[in-house]
Amino acid sequence: MSAAHRPAELLEVQGLSKRFALQRSLGDVVLRREARVVRAVEEVSLQVARGETLGIVGESGCGKSTLARCLVRLYEPDAGTVRFEGQDALALQGDARRAFNRRVQMVFQDPYGSLNPRLRVGEALAEALRVHRIVPDGDVGARVDALLDLVHLPRDAAGRYPHEFSGGQRQRIGIARALAVEPSVIIADEPVSALDVSVQAQIVNLFLELQERLGLALVFITHDLRLVRHVSHRLAVMYLGRIVETGPTERVFAAPRHPYTQALVAAVPAVEPGRRSRQAAVRGELPSPLSPPPGCPFHPRCPLAQDVCRRDLPALRERSGDWPVACHFA
Amino acid sequence: MTARMPRLRLPGSLVAGGAILALMLVCALAPGLVAPYDPIAFDYTALLQPPSGAHPFGTDQFGRDILSRTIAAATIDIQIAVFATVGPLVVGTVIGLLVGYYGGIADMVFGRLVDLVVTFPFLVLVIAIVAVLGPGLVNMYIAVGVVGWVFYARLMRGEVLVLRNHDYVSAGKVLGYGEARILFRHILPNAARPILVYWMTDMALAILLGSSLGYLGLGAQPPAAEWGVLIADGKNFFSQAWWITVFPGIAIILAGIGFSLAGDGVADLLDVKR
Amino acid sequence: MSGGPDPILAVERLAVTFDTPRGSVRAVDGVDLSVREGEILGLVGESGSGKSVTLRGIVRLLRANAAVAGRVLWKGADLLAASPERLQAVRGREIAMIFQEPMTALNPVLSIGTQIEESLVAHTTLDDAGRKRRAAELLDLVGIASAKVRLAAYPHEFSGGMRQRAMIAIALAAQPRLLLADEPTTALDVTIQDQILKLLLGLCQDLGMAMILVTHDLGVVAETCDRVSVMYAGRVVESGPVEALFRHPRHAYTHALLRSMPHGGAARQPLVPIPGQPPRLDRPVEGCPFAPRCQLVEDRCRTVAPPFEPVGPAHAAACWASDRLAMAEGTA
16 A cells, blocks of 8 residues: 555654663763663654554564553654644644543553542543533533443443453443543554453454444554454554564565564464474564664574674665565565 | 442451540540549549549549549640641642652652651651750641651652552543642542551651650640650659559550551551452 | 373362452362373463463462362372372472463572572482583573573573573473473563473473473464363363364363454454353352353253263363354364
């Protein structure tokens, strides 16, 4: 899919970078060493259109959660732009920023930590409705019921506390809270990875259904390749803060072009007996984001690595007209 | 899941502690109703009487009834427990909430202040301030307040540092909630438990402190009855009349037990099953 | 069940009950398992299914409030009835264990080398120099490069995957005949999980060691195990060779679980979830514990627990709908 054929982008990110400076130790101060910097997200660009799901996959430390938090401005990026409906979202302040947040919501990973344990479910939903005056005060109760219906929770859930629910039910509550303010984009950061397999499927289906009904744009962040294949139209694979490959999900899965994507796809245990092998998909450990290797970040683990990979960072660009890959040899 | 859990089952420790404190409170608010004698009336016909039917706790060198004096002293001691701690509780909680949430320079300044305060023994610091201001209850409250809020603030700050990273706080920010709402509706209620428990202990400690200062002549002034003052009164007669010091001492211990039981109970009551 | 050598481990009617302030919880309810020499058995289930408790029950590594019943026959002798000395001799030496979070199982203040050598002191007669040499061999065996140098490293200097490798090296020090692996890759990234699973598979094959691999991931089972037992609500509901069980599940839960997994090739298709939640274990379950969530439920499922019966070669299931599943598979 080239840019010309795409519908109008709802959320557009250009060159986004986020770094975290680590606290200097006493030794560092004495020796006048600079604070060490984690380059969590490096020059990430992506787009999401209305009704579309972008899957972002990667392993721990690849920056996918930091990216999610930058998109909703829980973190302020160090460089780059985030445009929402063409408007520079990073420059918004005060009411305009609140209005932006109303449209771009987030669903969190931990269904236990993301709900205030002292608020009844109904109170938590009503609070979101009231703060943004989504409905007149008199209609709040009816809207809370409607939200619970939307995520398939019983209406009497409104009177109960989060600890009375299972993990999957809590995640439904988190989704209802995000939907309360009528967003057009939802950033879901590992929304099902804390749940059991059979419950994961329930939540994934809920996302698919809600997207269909409400026309939401969804950024679905996960480490689980099997899942991302099920939910996303397009896919972005991250490694050490950078996107290394991005394209239409099915086609990327069918013929991954970056050696890391290939390794990732091969490493996922298939629910398919009779494919037992002793050969690991990829060697080596994930490098520390504190000291990323020079050149291509994947070169120490890459079977194709040459001198150029150790020296030059490959740009993320379309090679031979398919989809963008950041590899000298793709 | 569908049946609502019975929400208020009071923990046993809260019931026991509450009962003790309620008894103290009755003594404190209406000593006249409970005390058999006038606590400051001299009775030269009954000097230094050991405990008996007429005087269950005995009498002192002026023939004053120790039971009545112990009861009357509750007024001042409970007052100390409350007045010496409420100011630090409120001020410390708010400051701890703010420095914990916002961090930055205020937090660094606060950190140094904590270092400064904890290096001095609390009692010595309070005595020094009272010595400057002059003895008396009000000056004691001021002295305790000037130092005491730091402990609440330190506790609160620690709680907030943990809670501010919880995703429900992040969710509040993403939902565009104002900072006051996040601080007071989402963080404060979840941080309240250790603060309230500490408050209970602190009230017991305040009574001990008030008694210590009373004993030293820096707190409540005679002839007002205060447990520390009563103990000080009896110290010269301890070998002949142990009851003058022992019964107010027991009252202090009982108050301490009451507060700490109530503290445990509050902790249980506010425990959210996660 | 089938011919072949006798199992080295046979678990019979294992039951574990935890006495908690809120009543007793029957976490494991009559589990039968068997492992033969060199075999890899997968023990799979969702959280709360009792798979980890079963594993710990085998070597009596349970908290004090646990009551254990049944038999655990290790080379024919019952470990549950064994003296503490006898148990100690088996545990760590003949049966070793690795855990989900190696950081909590490794001692943070001792170097990796010291911890491997400790294990060698306890279980071998090697002298000091021999132990040093063996420790380096073990690290090399689990795929840690420049093993000699790494012996001096401390656990915090290792990444998660390296720690799990070190943990495996310690477990291997005694040359155990059976390795109990409790979700050894759940905390790891997918490429590292892949490495560790392949390592474990290779070690079992090369050393002739048997393994019970506890996991919640059916994919892990498919790629690693010879046989698999599926647990639900404290019971084994189906047990059989991986190939047969995955291709022709004969318990409604296994069937539903396999269908709920995302399969390749079906982009943006709704998954087939299992409705509802697993039952609570603090009250007795009447009939089949899966009945309330089961699509194939019939009346007797709610009242009579189905017997655990053979449904094929070395394949058994406890499901009243077993025959219907077989027919559905046949026509599909």
